Amino acid sequence: MSALIRRAFSAGGFAAIVQKGAEEAGAIFIRQRFRDGLESVYGPAPQTFARDDDGMRRFETRLAQAEASAVDAVIAREARFDSDLWVVELELDEIGDLFEVVKTAEN
Template identity: 90%
Template sequence: MRIRSDIFVSALIRRVFSAGGFAAVVQKGAEEAGAIFIRQRFRDGLESVYGPAPQTFARDDDGARRFEARLAQAEASAVDAVIAREARFDSDLWVIELELDAIGDLFEIVKPDTN
Protein backbone atom coordinates (compact mmCIF):
# COMPACT_ATOMS: atom_id res chain seq x y z
CA MET A 1 0.00 0.00 0.00
CA ARG A 2 1.32 3.41 -0.97
CA ILE A 3 1.77 6.20 1.59
CA ARG A 4 -0.98 8.85 1.58
CA SER A 5 -0.28 11.99 -0.45
CA ASP A 6 -0.80 14.39 2.46
CA ILE A 7 1.65 12.47 4.67
CA PHE A 8 4.26 12.28 1.89
CA VAL A 9 3.95 16.03 1.23
CA SER A 10 4.22 16.91 4.91
CA ALA A 11 7.34 14.77 5.33
CA LEU A 12 8.90 16.20 2.15
CA ILE A 13 8.38 19.78 3.30
CA ARG A 14 9.96 19.04 6.69
CA ARG A 15 12.96 17.40 5.03
CA VAL A 16 13.46 20.35 2.67
CA PHE A 17 13.41 22.84 5.55
CA SER A 18 15.84 20.70 7.55
CA ALA A 19 18.17 20.70 4.52
CA GLY A 20 18.14 24.51 4.51
CA GLY A 21 15.76 24.97 1.59
CA PHE A 22 12.26 26.37 1.23
CA ALA A 23 9.12 24.41 0.35
CA ALA A 24 5.46 25.30 -0.04
CA VAL A 25 2.23 23.67 -1.13
CA VAL A 26 1.08 25.63 -4.18
CA GLN A 27 -1.95 23.44 -4.87
CA LYS A 28 -3.45 20.96 -2.44
CA GLY A 29 -4.84 17.81 -3.99
CA ALA A 30 -6.65 14.72 -2.78
CA GLU A 31 -5.35 13.78 0.65
CA GLU A 32 -5.25 10.02 0.14
CA ALA A 33 -4.14 9.47 -3.42
CA GLY A 34 -3.63 12.76 -5.26
CA ALA A 35 -0.83 12.81 -7.80
CA ILE A 36 2.12 14.90 -6.63
CA PHE A 37 4.10 17.24 -8.87
CA ILE A 38 7.26 18.84 -7.52
CA ARG A 39 8.48 22.11 -8.95
CA GLN A 40 12.12 22.93 -8.18
CA ARG A 41 13.25 26.53 -8.62
CA PHE A 42 16.90 27.42 -9.11
CA ARG A 43 18.72 30.67 -8.38
CA ASP A 44 19.24 31.39 -12.08
CA GLY A 45 15.47 31.48 -12.72
CA LEU A 46 15.25 28.07 -14.36
CA GLU A 47 13.05 25.31 -13.01
CA SER A 48 12.65 21.54 -13.07
CA VAL A 49 9.43 19.61 -12.58
CA TYR A 50 9.00 16.05 -11.36
CA GLY A 51 5.83 14.02 -11.69
CA PRO A 52 4.67 10.55 -10.72
CA ALA A 53 6.70 7.79 -12.34
CA PRO A 54 4.88 5.32 -14.58
CA GLN A 55 3.29 2.31 -12.86
CA THR A 56 5.99 0.07 -14.32
CA PHE A 57 8.30 1.45 -11.61
CA ALA A 58 5.88 0.65 -8.78
CA ARG A 59 6.63 -2.16 -6.35
CA ASP A 60 3.85 -3.61 -4.24
CA ASP A 61 6.08 -4.40 -1.30
CA ASP A 62 7.50 -0.97 -0.36
CA GLY A 63 4.69 1.59 -0.83
CA ALA A 64 7.17 4.26 -1.92
CA ARG A 65 6.35 7.08 -4.28
CA ARG A 66 8.65 7.40 -7.25
CA PHE A 67 9.04 10.38 -9.57
CA GLU A 68 10.38 11.06 -13.03
CA ALA A 69 11.80 14.31 -14.34
CA ARG A 70 9.27 15.86 -16.72
CA LEU A 71 11.42 18.94 -17.48
CA ALA A 72 14.93 19.76 -16.34
CA GLN A 73 16.19 23.33 -15.94
CA ALA A 74 13.59 24.88 -18.21
CA GLU A 75 11.91 28.27 -18.34
CA ALA A 76 9.10 28.85 -15.84
CA SER A 77 6.52 29.14 -18.63
CA ALA A 78 7.35 25.62 -19.85
CA VAL A 79 6.91 24.25 -16.32
CA ASP A 80 3.61 26.14 -16.01
CA ALA A 81 2.44 24.49 -19.24
CA VAL A 82 3.33 20.97 -18.02
CA ILE A 83 1.46 21.47 -14.75
CA ALA A 84 -1.56 23.05 -16.46
CA ARG A 85 -1.76 20.15 -18.92
CA GLU A 86 -1.67 17.63 -16.07
CA ALA A 87 -4.29 19.60 -14.09
CA ARG A 88 -6.72 19.36 -17.04
CA PHE A 89 -6.66 15.56 -16.64
CA ASP A 90 -6.46 15.42 -12.84
CA SER A 91 -7.87 18.31 -10.82
CA ASP A 92 -6.92 16.57 -7.55
CA LEU A 93 -3.17 16.88 -8.04
CA TRP A 94 -0.72 18.43 -5.62
CA VAL A 95 1.88 21.00 -6.66
CA ILE A 96 4.80 21.42 -4.29
CA GLU A 97 7.36 24.14 -4.87
CA LEU A 98 10.94 23.76 -3.68
CA GLU A 99 13.73 26.31 -3.60
CA LEU A 100 16.71 24.07 -3.21
CA ASP A 101 19.92 23.67 -5.19
CA ALA A 102 19.98 19.85 -5.17
CA ILE A 103 17.29 17.25 -4.60
CA GLY A 104 19.70 14.74 -3.10
CA ASP A 105 17.74 11.88 -1.55
CA LEU A 106 14.57 13.82 -0.72
CA PHE A 107 12.54 11.62 -3.06
CA GLU A 108 13.28 8.82 -5.50
CA ILE A 109 13.76 9.83 -9.13
CA VAL A 110 13.61 6.99 -11.64
CA LYS A 111 15.20 7.05 -15.03
CA PRO A 112 13.37 5.40 -17.90
CA ASP A 113 15.11 2.45 -19.52
CA THR A 114 16.30 3.62 -22.95
CA ASN A 115 17.02 0.14 -24.30
Protein backbone atom coordinates in the same frame (compact mmCIF):
# COMPACT_ATOMS: atom_id res chain seq x y z
CA MET B 1 4.28 15.34 1.71
CA SER B 2 4.91 16.84 5.10
CA ALA B 3 8.02 14.67 5.41
CA LEU B 4 9.29 16.01 2.08
CA ILE B 5 8.73 19.58 3.25
CA ARG B 6 10.52 18.97 6.55
CA ARG B 7 13.48 17.36 4.77
CA ALA B 8 13.72 20.27 2.32
CA PHE B 9 13.87 22.76 5.20
CA SER B 10 16.49 20.68 7.02
CA ALA B 11 18.56 20.67 3.79
CA GLY B 12 18.57 24.48 3.91
CA GLY B 13 15.88 25.03 1.30
CA PHE B 14 12.28 26.14 1.22
CA ALA B 15 9.21 24.03 0.45
CA ALA B 16 5.48 24.61 0.32
CA ILE B 17 2.33 23.03 -1.01
CA VAL B 18 1.15 25.47 -3.66
CA GLN B 19 -1.82 23.47 -4.93
CA LYS B 20 -3.83 21.05 -2.82
CA GLY B 21 -5.56 18.11 -4.39
CA ALA B 22 -7.77 15.37 -3.03
CA GLU B 23 -6.45 13.74 0.15
CA GLU B 24 -7.07 10.18 -1.03
CA ALA B 25 -6.25 10.69 -4.70
CA GLY B 26 -4.55 13.20 -6.90
CA ALA B 27 -1.09 12.87 -8.35
CA ILE B 28 1.79 14.77 -6.79
CA PHE B 29 4.00 17.04 -8.88
CA ILE B 30 7.15 18.62 -7.52
CA ARG B 31 8.31 21.95 -8.89
CA GLN B 32 11.97 22.69 -8.18
CA ARG B 33 13.14 26.30 -8.49
CA PHE B 34 16.82 27.12 -8.92
CA ARG B 35 18.67 30.31 -8.02
CA ASP B 36 19.29 31.08 -11.68
CA GLY B 37 15.53 31.31 -12.36
CA LEU B 38 15.23 27.97 -14.14
CA GLU B 39 12.95 25.21 -12.90
CA SER B 40 12.43 21.46 -13.10
CA VAL B 41 9.21 19.54 -12.63
CA TYR B 42 8.82 15.95 -11.48
CA GLY B 43 5.67 13.87 -11.83
CA PRO B 44 4.59 10.39 -10.80
CA ALA B 45 6.74 7.65 -12.30
CA PRO B 46 5.04 5.02 -14.45
CA GLN B 47 3.42 2.13 -12.57
CA THR B 48 6.16 -0.20 -13.82
CA PHE B 49 8.45 1.41 -11.22
CA ALA B 50 6.06 0.77 -8.32
CA ARG B 51 7.05 -1.77 -5.70
CA ASP B 52 4.21 -3.15 -3.62
CA ASP B 53 6.41 -3.87 -0.65
CA ASP B 54 7.77 -0.40 0.17
CA GLY B 55 4.92 2.11 -0.29
CA MET B 56 7.35 4.76 -1.60
CA ARG B 57 6.35 7.27 -4.25
CA ARG B 58 8.67 7.48 -7.22
CA PHE B 59 8.94 10.36 -9.64
CA GLU B 60 10.20 10.96 -13.14
CA THR B 61 11.62 14.17 -14.53
CA ARG B 62 8.99 15.77 -16.75
CA LEU B 63 11.06 18.87 -17.56
CA ALA B 64 14.59 19.75 -16.44
CA GLN B 65 16.04 23.23 -15.92
CA ALA B 66 13.56 25.05 -18.11
CA GLU B 67 11.90 28.45 -18.08
CA ALA B 68 9.08 28.92 -15.55
CA SER B 69 6.52 29.33 -18.36
CA ALA B 70 7.36 25.86 -19.70
CA VAL B 71 6.90 24.35 -16.22
CA ASP B 72 3.59 26.22 -15.87
CA ALA B 73 2.47 24.66 -19.17
CA VAL B 74 3.36 21.12 -18.03
CA ILE B 75 1.44 21.54 -14.77
CA ALA B 76 -1.55 23.12 -16.53
CA ARG B 77 -1.66 20.25 -19.05
CA GLU B 78 -1.57 17.69 -16.24
CA ALA B 79 -4.28 19.57 -14.31
CA ARG B 80 -6.63 19.22 -17.29
CA PHE B 81 -6.40 15.43 -16.85
CA ASP B 82 -6.33 15.37 -13.04
CA SER B 83 -8.00 18.32 -11.33
CA ASP B 84 -7.12 16.75 -7.95
CA LEU B 85 -3.36 16.98 -8.45
CA TRP B 86 -1.02 18.38 -5.81
CA VAL B 87 1.91 20.70 -6.49
CA VAL B 88 4.79 20.97 -4.04
CA GLU B 89 7.30 23.70 -4.68
CA LEU B 90 10.92 23.39 -3.61
CA GLU B 91 13.59 26.06 -3.65
CA LEU B 92 16.75 23.97 -3.65
CA ASP B 93 19.56 23.61 -6.15
CA GLU B 94 20.07 19.93 -5.30
CA ILE B 95 17.29 17.51 -4.39
CA GLY B 96 19.73 14.90 -3.09
CA ASP B 97 17.71 12.04 -1.64
CA LEU B 98 14.56 14.03 -0.82
CA PHE B 99 12.59 11.81 -3.21
CA GLU B 100 13.39 9.07 -5.69
CA VAL B 101 13.69 10.04 -9.34
CA VAL B 102 13.65 7.06 -11.69
CA LYS B 103 15.31 6.90 -15.05
CA THR B 104 12.83 6.38 -17.88
CA ALA B 105 13.30 6.15 -21.63
CA GLU B 106 12.44 9.86 -21.92
CA ASN B 107 15.03 11.06 -19.39
